[in-house]
Amino acid sequence: MLKCSFCSDKAMKQCNSCNGRYFCIMCSRTHTEEHIKNNTPYYIGKIEIKLSQADLLKLRKSIKESISTIEKQKKDVLTETLKTISQIKNIIKLSLGELNQMINEYSQFYHKTIFGEEEILKVKKIIREKLVFEYPTISKIEAHTKNLKFIANFQRTNKQSIESEYDIILESHFDCIKSVSISNDSRILVSGSLDNTLRVWDLIEKRQVAEFKGYKQGINSVAISYNNQFVVSGSDDTKILIWNLINKLQEGVLYGHTSSVNTVSITSDNRFIISGSSDNTIRVWNLLGKKLEFIFQGHQRDVTSIAIESNNRLLISGSLDKTVRVWNLLEKRQETVFQGHNREVNSVAITNNNRFIVSGSDDCSVKLWNLPGNQLEANLQGHTSYVKCVAVTNDNRFALSGSLDNTIRMWNLYEKRQEAVFYGHTAFVCSIAVTRNNRFFVSGSFDKSLRLWNLAEKRQETFLQGHTSFVKSVALLKNNGFVVSGSDDSNVILWNLLERRIDSIFVGHERAVNNVVVTNDDRLAISGSEDKTVRIWDLTLKQQKAVLYGHTSSVSSISITSDNRCFSVSNSEVILWKLEESKLLIKTPLCGIRAISKDETICVISSTINSKELQIWNLIDKRQSLVLQGYTSLILAVAISTDNRFLVSGSSENSVIIRNTFSNQQETMFQGHSSFVNTVAITSDNCYVVSGSSDNTVRVWNLLHKKLEVLFQGHLSGVICVAISNNDKFVISGSLDNTIRVWNLYEKRIDCVLYGHNSYVKCLSITMDCQFVVSGSEDKTVKIWNIAGKREIAELQGHEKGVNSVSITSDSKFAATESEDSTVRIWDLHEKKIKAILSTTDNILFKGTFASRFENKVYLSTGFGISTYNIDKNVIDHEMLFSKTFEEIKSDDLNFQDSLLPLIAYSE
Incomplete structure (x- = not known):
């Protein structure tokens, strides 16, 4: 940059009467005044620089070389284009042939009313999943039908994709x-x-x-x-x-x-x-x-x-x-x-x-x-x-x-x-x-x-400006000219993507905004917050239209139906709203799976609002069979005996309660822990109950004689999870002290301590052959341990938040892990890699994930009912819903299934 002869600002003018001295705008005026004052001739004009003869020769030589290079490139482009045209013709022929074959297959299904057993699987796949192709980028020179993928019928827009595509920074x-x-x-x-x-x-x-x-x-x-x-x-x-x-x-x-x-x-x-x-x-x-x-x-x-x-x-x-x-x-x-x-x-x-x-x-x-x-x-x-x-x-x-x-x-x-x-x-x-x-x-x-x-x-x-805390949700308007974002800073912001600036800031929420969506007509934005409210914002008038009250906990998810009604989901309940009237239509609690029996005929669920009451559901008849009431404190853990006769629970009153499911009566209560009982398990012979507590101990209770059998001490902090090997020889415990401890139940002693997690261990599962332990931690990792070798053999990464539960299929090939990042991940334990990711369109937390003991299937819930994921067939079935209200909503609006129930976000 040429600088002014008097100051360091950019030069804009030149005085040809003063040996071509350079001036900025302000100094050129001062210089002109000096010429006028001294009555001397002057000519101030645009800056013009004359090159020396040597520099001119160099310039012209470089230009000739550049033109020659450009002409050569033109010839090369023509040569390669002819080759590419031939390849493209072959691609078109191959691709269109495969696509026409697919059309024929779909057409056959279109005209059918009765289907065979194998065809039904294809029918379910067509109904539940959307056919998506990668856009045909010809530069790849390949048949693009090979890029075909079946993905769940949703596309999640996130902060990263908006910032990357539109060159804008939201935070x-x-x-x-x-x-x-x-x-x-x-x-x-x-x-x-x-x-x-x-x-x-x-x-x-x-x-x-x-x-x-x-x-x-x-x-x-x-x-x-x-x-x-x-x-x-x-x-x-x-x-x-x-x-x-x-x-x-x-x-x-x-x-x-x-x-x-x-x-x-x-x-x-x-x-x-x-x-x-x-x-x-x-x-x-x-x-x-x-x-x-x-x-x-x-x-x-x-x-x-x-x-x-x-x-x-x-x-x-x-x-x-x-x-x-x-x-x-x-x-x-x-x-x-x-x-x-x-x-x-x-x-x-x-x-x-x-x-x-x-x-x-x-x-x-x-x-x-x-x-x-x-x-x-x-x-x-x-x-x-x-x-x-x-x-x-x-x-x-x-x-x-x-x-x-x-x-x-x-x-x-x-x-x-x-x-x-x-x-x-x-x-x-x-x-x-x-x-x-x-x-x-x-x-x-x-x-x-x-x-x-x-x-x-x-x-x-x-x-x-920008958000002053993490952006948790974004919603793109249909014209792609604007995006709405919600953040931990409690604000909702409307951004002009074309001008890459803030259009409006909506202030009203008192805590973090977890989710934002836009109605189908782009008129309204809806936001859900940790302040338990849902707010409606008028994007035309740039103002708050309404505040919707009714949730008893943080609102985590918002979904819009095809007719512009709105589902809002909290950790406790789901509410259906009529937006035009700001009216609550339906409110019903969410439930989570607490345990599934080993024969997979019954499951125990509880409301996320009231965990002092348990419900037993028959998985065969798909109905509620028993309600267990009378608990006086929060139920923190549940296990079912092998014969389905006893239900064991750990409580916030430091006790282990044994309930007879046949008579619906309390059988006994084990007391001895001095703090919360966070986890319970039952041996396969139904003789012993194992409990882990915030008092740092693992206790083994004799179920037949109703007494404490052994006390395992060694953890330096609270015990969060326990698991029992299939041969009843080992008890495995995970703790807030970041360790896993293996206890020999026969010899009543510690066998080993496994170190490796960088945060507390939240869940454990043991393979059927009793050789390996799979653990999940708040450090976001899943680890595989060799019990006999007393060492870590693999670490599986992918979860973005803590891992809440882990369970292993009967053939010990797959593990299902549930996380606070709102996903369930299916891992291939043999290949040590991800097999599938299950999620919802709107990051709803899963509330219970259990692997089947009989086939490669996973039971899971987002709080509305029980779904199953068949790993081998890569298919999700929604087996049953916990409420008639949910059934009515599902039959009334297909968006319920797409928005609130589990979907396959990724599969290998």
Whole structure:
């Protein structure tokens, strides 16, 4: 970039009367006035640069070579095109032949009314699953019918896909914005936050354009190089990172500070980085060489802020030792110490003419220091709390200060008085940066917001916004011009995708927004929140239309029916709403599977609202057969005896209760645990009950003699899960102490301890041959252990949240794991890989997953009923629903099945 001969701004004009000197717009006017004043001839016009004869020859030679290369490429394109045309003809012939064959197969089914046994499987597949092809990309040169996949009849739009496809960033800073820096051309803003990220903003378009990640701790300071090529950042993790602002990549890391890096700056010649740290030192680094040049020592406490003189001769620093110090960069020595603040100095700045230093302190004052005179020039009072940041305009006229009193104050440095107060931030102001043209300044605050202010008009111009916490749900409008997002920050935002900016922010929810959807006509957005409400937003009028109450717990899922009614699902119940009237139509509780008998004839379920009552359902007749009432505390675990005679439960009253399912009477109660009983299991001979408790123990109870048989101690924290081997020899327990312990039930001793999980173990299952244990943990992993070898043999990764349950098929080939990430994953234990993923369209949590003991089948529930997934046939059947209401809704609206019941999200 050509620079003005008088200032460093971009040159726009040229004076051909003065040897072709370059000027910016402002300086060209001043220069013209000088010519007029001196009555000298002048010609100021567009910049024109004449190349030397040598450069012209080089240019023309390069152009000839380039044209020759282009002509060769044209010939190569024609040659390869002829080859490709031949290949495409073959592809078309093969692909259309296969597609026509498929049409014939579907047509045969279309005209049939009676089907054979094998054909019924195909019929169910056609009804439940949508036929989808990958788009035929001819560059792959292959028959695209081979890319055919059957996928569940839904497409989940997520934050990543929206951001990638539309080049937009939905999330902003999640925590306090500690530092801001503006590029020399006043176009780019970089912000650093305690959320460990840097974000890059376009101040002209007022949108976020990039996010830099690389720190594990908060970012305290950012600085942009004068050539707008690099960003430097300092963090609590003691590292200084160098980022390339052009290609948006990390360029380097500087190590050396032994404590938090609180402040960074770059010299105007782009040669050096200066950093100040809580290790009391100031370090000078070579930017291009990425190495340490020099260390300044002298401050007695943390260095909080630095500023560099415009000619790069002097360095100014502020510290918690209450001093402002001046250092000579050329001679590498301390020059002056300014004392006068009564408390810690948080920020310093220097005027462009290098005459004055401005400092802000915890003593609530802003002080103006005369640098040549080495004395205090003025004490500016007005803030009512600590001053955290200061900045100076480039024309040397004004200083700006941000404070713990949530205000920004503007000070007239000529008249040494307060000029204006800017209100708007709802928490203390941490950082300020001024544009080079002095028209605007940007502030960052503990309220997580970035605000752009008009300096001349003394008013707020705009927010630089995005969600201030994780985006949990997005919904794309049908015209693809807008998207609605819901976030943990409790806001719903409507984004203009074409202009890549926020259109409207809907405020009303009091807690995280878990889900957003848009009605079929794009008129309304519906959101469900942890505040237990469903809210309707009018996307045309840009306002809240209604608040729907009725849920007793966090609303996790929203689904729209074909006629614009709405299902909302919480952890406790599902509600059907009539949106136009904001009316509750149906409300019914959700239930979860607690246990399935070994012969798979009965199952135990309980309401997610009332877990003091159990229901027994007959899986053959698909009906409720018994209700078990009378429990006085929460039922935390359930197991069924092999003969289906006894139901064992663990309670929040520290007891193990044995219930006779034939007589519906309590048989006995085992007491002895001193805390919650989290898990229970029964031996295959029905002689012993095993219980695990938050009191860190595993207890074995004699069911026949109704007494404690053995007490296993060793876990260092609560026991969450237990499992018994098929031969009744081993008890396996998983704990909050992250370990799995194997206990020998015959010899009543510990056999081994298995280490490997990085968080607590939530579930266990043992293969039928008693050789392997499969465990699931809060660390999101599934591990396979060899019992005899007492070692881990494999780790299965894929779940995005903790694993709640695991069960293994009878042939020990497959494991089904249920997770808080709203998926059930089927793993091939032999191949150690994923076989299938089951989910819902709207991330509804599964509430019970059990593998069959007789075939490769999995029982599972999303709270509405019981479905089965046949692993070999890759088919889901919805066996029964827990409520007549659900049956009515399902028959009335097919969207119920598509939205709320399990579907195959992926299969091998």
